[in-house]
Amino acid sequence: MKRLLISALLYGLLTTTFAQVTKSGSGTVTTTVDSSSIKIDTTKKKRGIKITFGGDGNIYSRYDTTKSHVVKKSSKFNFGFTFSRFDLGFSRLVDNGSFTLSPQNKFLDYKGGKTAYVGFDVLQMGYRFNPYFKIYLAGGFDWTLIRLRQNITIQENASTLTYTTDNVSYDKNRFSASYLRIPLAFDFRTKDDKRGNKFHFTAGPEIGFLLNGKVKQISDEMGKKKFYDNYHFSQFRYGAYARAGYKSLGLFVKYYQNGLFENSPAQNGLKSLNFGLTFGL
Template sequence: MKKNLLFTGLVGIALLISAQHSFAQEDEGSDTLARKIDLEPTLGKKDYDDRGKVIKYPRVFGGLTFTRIDWGFSRLMDDGSFTLGEENQFLKYKKASNFGFDVAQFGVRFNDAFKMYVSAGFEWNYLRLKNDIILNTDATPLAYSPSDITYKKNIFTSTYLRTPLSFEWRGGRNHHGHRPKIAFGAMTGILLKGTQRFKSEEQGKQKFRDNYNLASFQYGVFARVGFGSLGVFTKYYMNDMFENSPNQENLNNFTFGLTLGF
């Protein structure tokens, strides 16, 4: 309950600020879309003040934000292969996706081209399972039971508090004021919850929550490449997706997709 309240509160604050304000980005040449998305109240000054005076570097920035909105696809990797091994066939999926965003950040801009920052946000991974199975709650190692019901939806979700450390470079502006950007770094995450949701004609909608032996702490690497406020991302989670489950050793998650507010 406390975790849910924390999640609801942080997202509520971000959305409330989003509805009431539109903060400028780090320089006044940023594009309109980025201004609508990036709610970055900085602790330092902008690159240029209201009279066009250039400020000095380095400068510190931070605060609440609503940016780096990731939406893409996920692929499970079993011992380095995208084909699941025999012991993990029960996790076969029709579709897998990844969604996340940042709500806070703090960092240092060293010059006009380079900055480093740590941020915090939330991330969800969704597996739309093919098989009609029910993952057993409070079972260690991970276990499941076949179901006699044919499910229209059988979605397994993990929710993490993510905390990436980013190194970002940006190039010069084009005639529209947009810049190319490259970011890379390391990411960590703390498990908030696991969820399995069902939809069937016999029992309607059902939802069960448990940690399902999901990794309580995840870590990996990521990269983003973009232009203006739109980009693409890829992430590789180096930790095992499940813990205390020998049959799921070396089962990792790989994601890729689009980033908005980059």
């Protein structure tokens, strides 16, 4: 009995003398000494630096572990690959301001419904000034495909644009040129309508560099034949164009100021006019 009383007395003395330590779930240690408490925050903060290059070139630095979502401002400048402004239409020869070919150019008489223009852009670099106006420079390719009516062959490596008349009935006699095209665009667009779509209007100058000329002939007598040469197509061309449309579909027209051919005096003043549909404004 005496031992029990002594043990109880010692236990009570110890509980009032020594500290009782408890840990909270938030990482705080509470120490109790003689009914007074001291709180010590043991949460460790790791210092770090986060650098983000936004569209405006700002650098952000942070020194805590709090995760933050940095919203990048959309850049007004853009550059990259694309597949857009796919032009599909018709081509017309304009002989000194007339759609009727002069006598010296009658050999170039063509089938209007099968004389085509095809082109598209694959590279674009531009700057948007506001939601409604943008300027961009693009690069792409195009083809002018003239379907000749007469059974002739345009001659390769001739001093001027020259042809021979063939005793062959051609099912297809196509005379074509392919160019690298570089348009400069001033692009205007409206606000979104109720459907979230816009009207577009684009105009500007365009230059081109000749890639090659080609003659393709198909006949029962000769089968399929292809010939490649520059055929006196202009090595460098320049002109203007315009596009107008809604959403991603529109109309285009192009007119080249310099002649379709060079170093061939009989074809001076012969130019090309192209028009049709544009997919992917």
